[in-house]
Amino acid sequence: MSTQPGESRAATLIREVFESGRPLTYIRSTEEFRIAKVLREVAGRMPGGAPTSVWTWSLTEGMHRDGETAAEATLAPRSALDFIAAHREPGIFHLKDFHEAMRDSAEIRRRLRDLYESCLDQGKFVVITSPVHFIPEEVERSLLYLELRPPDVVELVDFLREESRRLDAAETNEAVLYPLARALQGLTLDEARYALRRALAANPRLGPESMPFLLEEKRLLIGKSGVIEFIADGTSIGEVGGLEVLKKWLTERHKLFQMRDSLSSEIVPKGLLMMGIPGCGKSLSVKAIASQFDLPLYRVDMIEIFSGRHGKPEGAFVEACKMMEDMAPAVLWFDEIEMGITSTDSGGEQGRIFAFFLTWMQEKTRGLFVAATANRIDLLPAEMIRKGRFDEVFFVDLPGEEERIEIFKIHLARRGEDPAKFNLPQLVGFTNGWTGAEIEQCVVSAITTARLADRDIVESDLVKIAASIVPLSRTMKEQINHIRDWAFERAVKASAPPRR
């Protein structure tokens, strides 16, 4: 595809179909309004200078041009085709829901094939739109079948500009259109309109304050897919304690990611795989990556994919990956990616899913950064871990002494307690082998105890609880050693070595 300046992806696709000379196109879509808009855009971009007229036909309105009354006696499908055949000038003819007529009448099917001949090389293009894929066999070869991906940023910026004007929104600042359009990416235009109305109902000016409404609407709509979840979390990298090696790596990758369009493909960051001991901050780090990269975060639920509730797992997985390409730039999180593997593999489905995933990782759009997390990485196929698939494989271990202090600080501060009030190094001795989640739990329990007694938390609250907690790592010693041994040779430690 060679896009013209300012041209949307959908318009490029349709323009190129027209330029290749195909007179009859069938677009399956529920978005008639959007297609009408794209056709108008294409009409202005056809070679030869003057814009081509766009005619629209429907069973209720007949054949008409924008803002004009219908041409006489064009209500019947057959007469619409006759009108096009007799038309002496170039034109784009948008036939809405024409599949009904094609289904019901052999005469219409015949007439459509004739039309192919009479439009060929005349600058006349017929576009049938319908929410269903119905193409009778005899016209199959004459019609080009298309499906449109959701609108891209160009289309969405345009939509936002028009819509806010149409809805009399208070003056819109052009500079906010782009980030708002990005927030709507992945939605159909109808869905985007719905989201926009909600935002404008709360606040008549389209601006940064509209963002939460758009994102909330998107969260609900994406959630309907059942396998992808939009996560509006906003954890910052400062809320992750320790893991300095990982953080430094992310800072570097972020820089490269921002330059992705000017880099050769092998150095554009593709993503990372994080494995580790449960409760040590894998999920937390993924959320922080999205904030650090200033991108939306989507989580693919592997349990849902394999549940069978969304059709065959393979199909659901492929569909989810495809859907995500429309939402780039974004961070895509495959949580517990080994999930599918632990169950018994029926019919090689898992093998095919991972084979697809690996190829997709190589070919996916540059705007997607993948963060995969796993607890039992040893279950993953070896080729998944091999260099080149992910940019790096990180191992998130139990936090070291300094990291534990940092994690205590983060969780105390988050709950409004001043960390300087506590002698945290003293706690290090009580918290050997603790996970970050256990440290958080200790802080929460200590604060709860203090609140119940109606007083401020003091250091001994933390110490008492610390002494009473038996960390999981003690009871799960063997599993943890197993994970560590395995990771030792195959992964980079996310934490910096302790300072001496």
Ligand SMILES: Nc1ncnc2c1ncn2[C@@H]1O[C@H](COP(=O)(O)OP(=O)(O)OP(=O)(O)O)[C@@H](O)[C@H]1O
């Ligand atoms: N390094 C850390 N810094 C700050 N908080 C942490 C850290 N590690 C864990 N926590 C706290 O523990 C909670 C649980 O951690 P998280 O969900 O990230 O663990 P995980 O590694 O994804 O575990 P799982 O394998 O069970 O999914 C976090 O929400 C956070 O509050």
Ligand SMILES: [Mg+2]
């Ligand atoms: Mg997790």
